[in-house]
Amino acid sequence: MKNKIFSTFYWKISGTFLLILIVLVGIFIYININSARRYYMEVNQKLNGDIAKHIEQEVHPFVNGKISKERVSDLMHRMMAVNPSIEIYLLDSLGVIKEHVAPYKKVKLTRVSLGPIKQFINSEGKEFIMGDDPRNPGRKKVFSASPVVQNGVLVGYLYVVLASEEYESASDTLFGSFILKIGTESMLIIVIAAAIIGLLMIWIITKNLNTIIQTVNKFKNGDHSARVHLRSKGEFSALADTFNEMADTTVKNMEGLKGLERLRRELLANVSHDLRTPITSIYGYTETLLLKNEHGEMSKEEHERYLNIILQNTDKLKKLVDELFEFSKLETKQIKFKPEPFSIAELVQDVTGKYKILADKKNIIIESILPENLPLIYADIALVDRAIQNLVDNAIKYTQEGGKVTFEFKQMKNSIEVNIKDTGCGIPEDDLPLIFDRYHKGNNNKENSSGFGLGLAIVKKILELHESFISVKSKLNEGTTFSFNLPLHTS
Template sequence: MRGRILGSLYWKLSAAFLVPLLLVGAGYTYLTLFSSEMYFAETSQRLNVGLAQRIVEDIKPFINGKPNLEGMNQLFHDVMVVNPSVEVYLLDSEGKILTFDAPKEKVKARSVSLQPIAEFLQSDGKKLVLGDNPRDLRTPKVFSVAPVTLDDKVVGYVYVILSGEEFDSTADRIRQSHFLTLGLQGLLVSLAAAGCIGLAALALVTRKLRRLTAAALAFTEGDYSRRVSITSNDELDELGRAFNTMADTLSQHVSDLERTDALRRELIANVSHDLRTPLASAQGYLETVLMKESDLSAPERQSYLEIIFSNMERLSRLIEELFELSKLEAKQTQLHVEPFSIADLANDLAQKFAPIAEKKEVRIVPEFSQNLPSVVADIGLIDRVLHNLLDNAISYTNSGGEAKIVLREYGSKLRVSIEDTGVGISAQDLPYVFNRFYQSRTHGKTGGAGLGLAIAKKILEAHGEVISVESRAGEGTKFSFELPLAKSRKRTRAYSEAAYESLESQ
């Protein structure tokens, strides 16, 4: 559990924030102290740039070519009494230490490098230069130096360390003083405050991520209504919006799948019923014929056989519809596109359904001219569409009603409409009438798989056309679609080649 907490994004971001902050703070402290020391060192060097020269002018460091040790030692002592922070040395022309005023064990070096001395003299003391510290060669110091000449020849140097041991000791005590401690404490407090503010900001950022994670987990557990609240327009809220959009899409897909599954189960039940009903009826009459063959008269036997044949026809039609819909959905139906007379096809269909309509006392009304131009389509499949639509119109129209076949020319297309004055379709059923598993519950007709409209829709989609429906419950229904006229059809080949493009999205 502890490892999981420390491995969380919050602690990773906190570490990524605090570690650089502490490093920057430490670096800033170091640079501040270093810069302060360099500032005071350069200030001291510039203020005392002429100190060594004044010593040379006050006393002769060399007499008759030999070091004036007694006089120089006394002068060194006086200078160091007046200014305890300095240390004075007399060097020969090669940098060897000739004399100084200090215990011998204090001075570790026997000579100093002439390179810093030459650099100092060349810059005339206007540039910060650090030279060798005879008491500790590991820590170079600021200095003042002046050449000692005899007969225009440099015979030695007066070398003055401006921040000697006394200066270092005093500086160490100052570092431990109240003011420096207070300054460091102030820096630490500032870093701590910045760290706390940064951690609080990170907590606000990761809180949005935690909410998004909680919503995602709830969604995976089945709470499809869970969404993320959006409070601003930053990147995390954009991520939240994307999650909400994804959740809406997935929820819709889940709802569609649930609806499809329910319709599939209903279809299976309906198909099972439609298959079982004619089979059971045929089986019953066959058993009667077999068991009572000697007792049945010829007219009775003929009647029973006709009923059996009718049930077999009904069963065959249902199986054919299922097979046809399956082929259309699998895009296995080949279109045979050719010009034909839609008026002749409509007349044939009206004559075919005339006995059925007459039996139901429904009137078939053709509303079209016999001189309509030909259309380009698969005549067999279009006949199937008209058959299904007219069959529906007659089936759902009460006695005394009408079923119209309307053909109208519109520019380069011919509009086909099948209208009835039947029971109509309710508003809640209307969007789903073409669904392959849907069957309206408001129709007076019961049973049947309801595949006719699904087949019609797929056939027209294979032709690159769309079928529409207009209906009001209790007032009737109108199905319409269009077909291209043969006289203006310049893309007949493409029509066949692209026949199933509209099915790609199904």
């Protein structure tokens, strides 16, 4: 199939090329023959233009205005012997043929048009002029002519056709052999050379094109490593480079899509796993609770413990679903960004207040270092609230009992820098570049298997919306600091 494309393509171009070559050769031969013939006739007329005048002067075929039979017959004999290639006509002053010296041939015209004869006489044989051929009406021939004037009166013309029929057939044969010689030798050599070079060039061009077609087909059939390698440079190498670039981009995009697809599959697995754990727990405890209650074997404390476990798991489930929902909204840009002026210190105060019970449980102190007169910032309060919650949540989660979480604020030129510092377990260096990726859970998160690894990805997206970013510094077993800037409110 591929070779078929190549061969038909090759033969189409080659066929067209050969046809053009043949037509051009034909036109060339035609022009050549015609101009050679014309040149031959022109030379003939130039050389023999005076012949009519000479004959008239030598023979004087007119005597007292009348044709002398004697002299004409004498002329006939002389011409037959000396130059049989010419035909002599004696015309009266109106161009009517009165006598002719053209043996054995039938003269069909009775009259010759005087226009060309007069033009010839006026130009004194310098112009190339063709006149009537009395034997072939409609055909034109080169001639010589001379007026016959006796006693000051024009009595007629001597009209000599220079290329008689015998002459023509002889020159035709000559032309034939000449063209044949040129045609069969030099012309043939040139044409064959042109054809060989042309076909070779076409072969080289179509070969490159064929390589490209084959590679494109390979790529189409699933060989994504197929690239075009051409030896020669030129238009086709530009086409090949473009294809190669296109193939690289396509492969890159395909790999990107594959990566995304893998991520989605991982998410689905993670989500179902992370949701199943609290659901199983809620289901198991509720079932046991109902059973034990039915048989009245449950103490009040046990009852309360069971309900607490169910509550904790429901809370976990709610947190998971909220986080997932929040992230998907941020990722698909379904969140409306509504910035307003507010105090970041007050917001942090609110958030830490909410986490106080959790922090107290782990005996963790949360404190804020506030410079005086901290100006307002201009940001989306709900989103910043969410970001700080996620960071405090992490700080408490990854800090051991008795640790400390500190908020520090620094006023910069156009913004306020917020630092959240903990004395927790720290993040391993290899993990640092990955913690802001979605669904990434660090190695230090083994026992805290709750969460999707979305908290920091959400923080990153929220800060991107504020045209800001988050940075992290961490030392294993010493602690971690997250920092970000939010714009100042300018009134």
